[in-house]
Amino acid sequence: MFQLDKEKNRYIIICNSKWGKLSYISKILLDSFVYNHRGDNMKSVKKLLALVMALSLTASLMACGNGNSTNTNTTKTPETTAETGKNLKVQFDVEVASMDPQIATDGTSFEVLAAVTEGLYSVDEAGSPIMAMAESVDKSEDGLNYTVTLKDAKWSNGTAVTANDFVFAWRRLVDPNTASEYAFIAGIAGIKNADEIAAGEKGIEELGVTAKDDKTLVVELSHPVTFFESLMSFPSFLPVNEEFFTKSGDKFATSPDTILSNGPFKINSYEPAATTIVLEKNADYWDAAAVKIDGIQYQVIKEAQQTMLAYQNGDLDVATLSGEQVEQFKGDAEFNNVMAGYLWYISPNQKIPGLENVNLRKALALSYDKKAIADNILKDGSIVADFAVPSLLATGPDGKDYRETSETYLSTDKAKAVEYFNKAKEELGKDSFEYTLIVEDTESAQNVAQFIQSEIQTTLPGFKINLETMPKKNRVERMQNGDFEVGLTRWGPDYSDPMTYLDMWTTDSPNNYGFWSNTDYDAIIQSAKDGDLSLDPEKRWEELKKAEAMVMDEAVILPVYQKGSAVMIKSGVEGIEFHSVGVNRIFKNVTIK
Template identity: 75%
Template sequence: MKKKKVMLALSVAMAAMFTFAACGSTDKTPTTPNTPTTPVAEKKVLRVQFDVEVASMDPQIATDGTSFEVISAITEGLYSIDAAGSPILAMAESVDKSADGKTYTFKLRNAKWSDGTAVTAKDFVFSWRRLVDPKVASEYAFIMEIAGVKNAVAATTGDKPVTDLGVTAKDDKTLVVELDVPVPYFESLMAFPSFLPVNEAFFTKAGDNYGTSPATLLSNGPFKITAYEPAATTITLEKNADYWDAGKVALDGIQYQVIKDSQQAMLSYQNGDLDVATLSGEQVEQFQADPEFKNIVAGYLWYISPNQTVKGLENVNLRKALALSYDKEAIVKNILKDGSIVANFAVPTLLATGPDGKDYRETADTYLSTDKAKALEFWNTAKKELGVTELKYTMIVEDTESAINVAQFIQSEIQTTLPGITIELQTMPKKNRVERMQQGDFELGLTRWGPDYADPMTYLDMWTTGSPNNYGFWSNKDYDEIIESAKKGELALDLKARWEALKDAEAIVMDAAVILPVYQKGDAVMVKAGVKGIEFHSVGINRIYKNASK
């Protein structure tokens, strides 16, 4: 490690010499009054690696963590999240809650969009109505119901106009939100990107191009975007001087770089081209003793979704055979090596604390643990029930290094453990993989879900009948009834009974092998020694940079 650090120091020094030679008096190129005299390297720009592209910069359309991270860097909602993960007032300067917990009245602070116009309550009304508008068909429309906002379901289904949604601009600085039932995590959820404001006049002017370039994006957050296009490999932000709390923002900007290959990412980090990079596999062992190494428990659950409309996958014994056939311990210990843990559940650990003060997983059962002998028994039973001796399926996988490595291992394990089953892999960018799964155009899909808020419902709501995230098209009446009651029925009013009912719901999903869990993600990250204040979160926005410095 010492040798590497010396080499790195030399390379940085040489790079610095080159920079100053190019910008100093030895450069014989004539200067003009517009020529910058301050080297770009001196600016406090944080350079961050992504392993997937940003899919959308539209807060009501985006569905993935990468997009959410960038959107939240340039846009701020009623609340933000502090370093401990607790909600703190942001665009809202104050809030008044009714005694029954069903009405919130927010007073907005004096804040501006990056075009100089004021942020108003109407911006929230517009974006929230747009989120539930059937014509927009946002995949996150369901989250308005999760938040308990009055008439959310009826507006989403078109049974009532979006103007009946329980959100009102009393005046430019007063926003009133009405709920159907008290929601304990409502304020935390208000920091989530789907609830971020959008300026209607600007949106209308941008039209179909909204969110596709710096010219079609507005900021009211710590940073504003200066370079972006769909599927871009580099995205550049700069500090937003008009942000209401700009005095606390120490960075001059952020540059995101999409680098999918972990070796290339680490080379860029060592060369000084990145300040934050994610490690995988063998790299973790190589760098875990480095003082710049950080291991962070993330909330992402990785699992295989079997499409139950595909012949054979409707059979529960086949799904259980697949779920038990691969060695999860080997995946986290020998392939990922990044702090990920085995997932024998549908609701991750360190997500939410119950009325008993304990983490959900502490008192919930585990399911579908690796058992190759049992897997073969289920396969033999499935063969008889289906009248087959062989089956062949294609599993779609996003084209990141870690996802491909995990998929190849699972492929080998299934084919070895369950003779007669053949698994083919098809890799593609994450956006395409998600689109295929949403359209039902797949057989097996290696996918992931990150928690939007600190409650088991952020996972369990996915497998209700008709949910856009219910990729396998599974349906169970008893399950739907539990989830519905826990959201706004009798269970919603009894926190202890609700908590136990959610455990029952998880058991139903797991016993039916609706998903085949693989692992809960850990993040092995390198962060340069001079970088401080990045807030890492396992729920909602993965990384927040407002208080970061370099």
């Protein structure tokens, strides 16, 4: 029962039994809400009650019942309800979009894919490539040929992992009929004929990858790629068993029965857009003896308060904090701060009237306080982004981080923003503008979007920003299809080179959401990939800096922040590997004491 304590202006929970977490609910769910809504009318009281009822249903039942923990998921399995102490319970704030390695594009999907499927290489704790399915690798002196001998390994249905599993998967990646958004990465890896096949100019059988026999894979490159081994750990290059794929048909990768594993874990419970995903240890994995936990239980929880309630209640071992929670828990022994490689930015669709004007885009880019976003809204270690290529991504030929020797761009300057706005109004013959910013429905993304909305409208009188929220998958689809005006989006690095960002803004890139086109820019990127620049590391590095300057000078994107992560990890949980490139979290070596 809820009762109003008028003296302290808060609601408290009255119950006939004692429960240690009640004080936590009062503090986190009730006091913080009432503090932020002091003086509100009865509508706010109803909102409060709705919030508490939604977030505390399980807690109330536990407090007023027999005190036993109850799992309220509609689908229960022994794996999701058993408290063995050996299942790692991890929170996501967005759903897994796809479990198809050649279709998946987001970090959440990549994380689960990497837990159940293993490629030629993985990475160690420091992020350096280590052989996984590869038993040995023979590299030619010119760096153009790799002969890979595979380990004796099995899929979770008992069939052997073969070289053809890689040939089939990689051909499928570049096949235009697959329409993979990551087809370009095969060209980044330098695999012979990859770009031509993706463009429909050659057949998939001409891809530079062949199965010499079941245990021997031969890879031909069109030019040397120094980070080739690192790229081989990326999920787009994961193997797929052709016979299993064919048998699964259109349902491939949509359920435990249509997902095959050769990695540390295998799928126990999954369906598209599910809010819970359950993995169990894969007994057929070649290195199963090294896996010390029984499985992983992923839960999608988007709301910050609900996440921390679940963590405090023991329903999560790993949870991500945001906003005020960071201040509250940063002194806790279980608090961890991790710098990630994700760049959050606003993409203006230049096909929308007005947004083709560079002065209008610059006005937007300079109008919002990025430091306030990082320090006052996120508070999770995120830093201001005045760049298109993040820090801690790649080291140049000089041994220095890319950002150490690069310029900064589009730093917040509200007075300058007004100057650009006035120029844009004159050039476009308009005094007012109105656009809709699409944003995913996570709490942190919405908080950032609301702040940016307020900042733009305050700094640039006559400029109105509407907000439209939706699940991440829908937001990505809308931006890919050009069905948006302005979008708040993010990109995580796939490999340790500036190209993982700069390649996005070439004319034909599927990730060029703003539809910007510059022939000089395209020429630099192409040469840096497989032309003269690719053979001259020092010159290539400097030309990539020029390419970044082009993107920033034309405000192709409006950078906001480089993501940091404030993570709570239960004491006794050890061995989680955090990476700023590729797969962000790896759980193979986790132990739970």
